[in-house]
Every structure is written in structure tokens, then in C-alpha cells.
Amino acid sequence: MLLQGRIDNRRTQIEIVPGARSSTISSAFVDESARKGMPGSYKIGLRASYFYASIPAVEPMPASGSQLRIGRDILDTHPIEIDFVHRQLRILLPVEMRRAELRSATIPITREADGTLEVLVSVDGGPAFHAALDLSRPTGLATIGGSGVHSVRVGEAVLKEIDVDASATPAIGLLAFARSRVIFDLQHDRILVGA
Numbered sequence: 001m002l003l004q005g006r007i008d009n010r011r012t013q014i015e016i017v018p019g020a021r022s023s024t025i026s027s028a029f030v031d032e033s034a035r036k037g038m039p040g041s042y043k044i045g046l047r048a049s050y051f052y053a054s055i056p057a058v059e060p061m062p063a064s065g066s067q068l069r070i071g072r073d074i075l076d077t078h079p080i081e082i083d084f085v086h087r088q089l090r091i092l093l094p095v096e097m098r099r100a101e102l103r104s105a106t107i108p109i110t111r112e113a114d115g116t117l118e119v120l121v122s123v124d125g126g127p128a129f130h131a132a133l134d135l136s137r138p139t140g141l142a143t144i145g146g147s148g149v150h151s152v153r154v155g156e157a158v159l160k161e162i163d164v165d166a167s168a169t170p171a172i173g174l175l176a177f178a179r180s181r182v183i184f185d186l187q188h189d190r191i192l193v194g195a
Helices: 027-035 094-102
Strands: 002-008 010-016 025-026 042-045 050-056 058-059 066-068 080-083 089-093 104-109 119-124 129-133 139-143 149-152 157-160 164-166 182-186 190-194
Touching: 027 164, 042 066, 042 190, 050 089, 050 149, 080 157, 094 182, 094 190, 104 119, 104 157, 129 139, 157 190
Parallel strands: 010 066, 025 058, 139 164
Antiparallel strands: 002 010, 002 042, 025 066, 042 050, 080 089, 080 182, 104 190, 119 129, 119 149, 149 157, 182 190
């Protein structure tokens, strides 16, 4: 996901890459911050929300066209809401999370020893099975059998009209939530899905 944001109040492109283990900032921003006497810690703005993060990894260009790649190290500690319908993304404050919990279905996430995130999925009312949560995957759901699926239950959430591909290894991608408002609260091993 590529979006406009700010690093230390300077406008730039920021890419959110849930599959990346760590966040990385461009060497140009590191050089500028070092001159201002603030190396290592940055004020990151996404829409109207700000948060502070330490980003030790530096690359000439962390992602295609962006100066900052946000990975799992930041996503694990900052809940992020994506409203696909209105094309909005923001970092949630604790009070906003409490309100969101009251009006959302919860999807528990299991962390495997190898770092894989998994959720329980049921297709068309069938038995539940484990699917990898792969937010970098460009599809909705990949499962044995593929097409012909009418509804998918993930945790407490029922997802309809999602793209389904055939695969021997079940996985659910970011686009499974494309008709929803979804909060990734990886710090608490859950996803919240609202109307």
C-alpha cells in the first residue's frame, strides 16, 4: 500500500508492507535528520495521525518511489485502520480502539513458530481450517477448490464477494477485506472488521 504521508513534517511517499519484518527509511531522510540532531527517531504522519518510531534500518530507496517502508515492527505496536470503501488509512489512538471494539467482529490471529500469522477460515459453512494471513498477497482467499465460493467466515467476520483462487496452501490476503473497514491490531493478535 503506497500513500502520501509525512516524516518529521516533510511530505513524502510511505509504503506499508505487512510482509516485511522491519521498517526501513531512506538514507536521504537519515542524512537530513542527522543534520538536525535527531538521528534514529522519526515523527511519522499518516493522514491526520502522528506517531513516533525508531527506525534503525537504512537503504537508498526502501520501496518503489517511497522514502519509508513500514513493516511488521511498527505494525505490531500501532493499530492501523484501513477503510477500503473510502480509501482511507489511519493510525488509531487507544480511545478510538475501544470504540472500534464495540462495533466490530473479531478475527483472532495465531502466530506460528516460524513467524507465520494464521487465521481460522470456513468456506460456505464448511469445517474450519487454518489459512496463512498474507497481507502482501494480491488476492482475497487462496484455498483448495478455488472458485464457486459464496461466503467466507474468518473468526467472527463473514466476508462476501471476495476473490477466491485455487491453491494447495490456504492463505488469505489483504483484498479479502476490500469491502470492509478493517483494523489490524497485531500487537493483540487480532483483526477487527466493521461495517
